[in-house]
Amino acid sequence: MSGFGAPHCGALRAGDSGRSVELYGWVGRRRDHGGLTFVDLRDRWGTVQVVFNPELAPAAHAAAAALRAEFVIKVTGEVRLRPEGMRNPQLATGEVEVAAERLQVLSESLTPPFQLEDATSADTDEKTRLSYRYLDLRRPEMLRILELRHRVNKIIHTHMDENEFIEVETPILSKTSPSGARDFLVPSRLHRGQVYALPQAPQVQKQLLMVAGVQRYYQIARCFRDENLRADRQPEFTQLDIEMSFGDEEDVFSLVEGLFVRLWRETIGVELPLPFPRLNIRDALLRYGTDKPDLRYELEIAELGPVLVETEAKVFRNALDTGGVVRGLAVPGGSDLSRRELDELAVIARGAGGQGLAWLPGGPLDKFLTAAEIAGIQQATGAAEGDLVLIAADRRRRAETVMGLVRSEVARRRDLIRRDEWRFLWINPTYLFDEDDEGRLTYAHHPFVRPVAEDLEFVEERPYDVRAHAYDIVCNGYELGGGSLRIYDPAMQERVFKLLGMPESTIRERFGYLLEAFNYGVPPHGGIAWGVDRVVMMLAGTENIRDVIAFPKTQSMTDLMMEAPSAPDPELMEELGLRFAPPPGTSRQSGR
């Protein structure tokens, strides 16, 4: 018996009427009328109604009485048009039904721990769903996402192939890389005391592939980063990783834009307008308070420092005198915001490490501000009559975070988000250097990012204004990915390392093999990587990355189904030469 070639339950249509079919699937609902019994039979392609008629097939009808939810069955019968008035327009197969002649139970099921039929993800606690992921995935809603993800992968392969890119696989057992995230380590058995690292991204390998002459590389690559999780972050995730030789930003942009257009068109039937707009990173941080702005609503943040140079309002004075900033945002018609809502916004501000929020008119600061200052604030933020201005004063980075969070919260509360829009944009240009926690010069991306050549003229005087050939792609408030053109001139690379104050030995140790490779004829090259999981999230219309990954981890990085992580086999530990240190805080003294 093989049911592999059998017709799909969900694919039967009026045109199939009269056909004798063998169907395989899972039992959904059973409606037993004493005489007639109806069973919804479900497979990956959908659901069809099977009718058991005691007059037509008494044995099958009798057997159907024992059917329960999620039994796996085989039904033989005839497809026929449903009688007039008994069609079900809710169902793709609703024109027809299958008159069962024979029923075979292939496998029984316990009552599932949660309902699969007519249930959405929101109907069940995620903890339970993840513990029985195989049942959760069985729901049509989830199977559709798996199919969507497959289609996305397929379109990627087609698009990249048509542009003459080839997919090359790179190692999962790799080496600690120069990126900033914490590595997952894999101890080596043959080399005691040494470890492999799981790749955070195939960054170095793809550059080496350019040296190798591959010229156009891509990979749907699994990446691993041991950092704290978020609704859109998992410890292992998938990126479309791309690198090309002899191209510039424009080539990267048009390749990727073309791919996104195709993805949106071929999965959800949406035409994305081209080209994607570009936004300087500094404008993004100022106007939207984030490096991944959501442009589906307006609400722009304004710099208020200039109109407050002489202010005597203490919170503003303090911020400005200590090198901080004051930023404001006009909420259209916001004068109706209740005190309670303002307090809730202030909680969000404090949650981001901020002091709180000021507002006007009607706020506690009104009496400390001059009429001219108030007018200036209103003008800077574009506030009109009936608008409310929300203001944060803090260190620049924190004020940006606070205002960015406030901006998105206001948009959510006031329902300002145009949910049918897809606002892609490139964050470009960005800058080469950033400040680390100690106020020292550090790279904003990674040390191989190519600076804009003409900006190197003032690199000594104004290093922070040196632009980088680097870019991020953002959509609707999500950072989808980013990339850069790389340095291929050893002299320029040398110069950048020097500026960063990296000692020769560190450079050799960390990047030696890459620099060595660069001695043998490096093509100018650059690339990008973007997150497949996040793109599938957007296409699937979910805000939870776990929804688009078959077997995801919880926020505390556990797998509730497999119960991973777990304690290792002591023998294996011995072989690896590993031993766990006692938990922190445990010492001989305190351990009694």
Next chain:
RNA sequence: GGUCCCGUGGUGUAGCCUGGCCAAACACGCGGCCCUGUCAAGGCCGAGAACGCCGGUUCGAAUCCGGUCGGGACCGCCA
């Protein structure tokens, strides 16, 4: 590392603020019986939770307090 939310039958909720009327209510699901056109089928009957765990307050706690475990959202972190 930090802030916040949640944890009650198989599932989802109510009750918790304003302790006792709660060995806990409702819906779905589950079991049985009836029923030949339903499609969230219908009708009748029935089973099922001492309220995550530990401790405290109290004459008395699902309800208050502390801790802990688990899930989630966010800040830091994630070049």
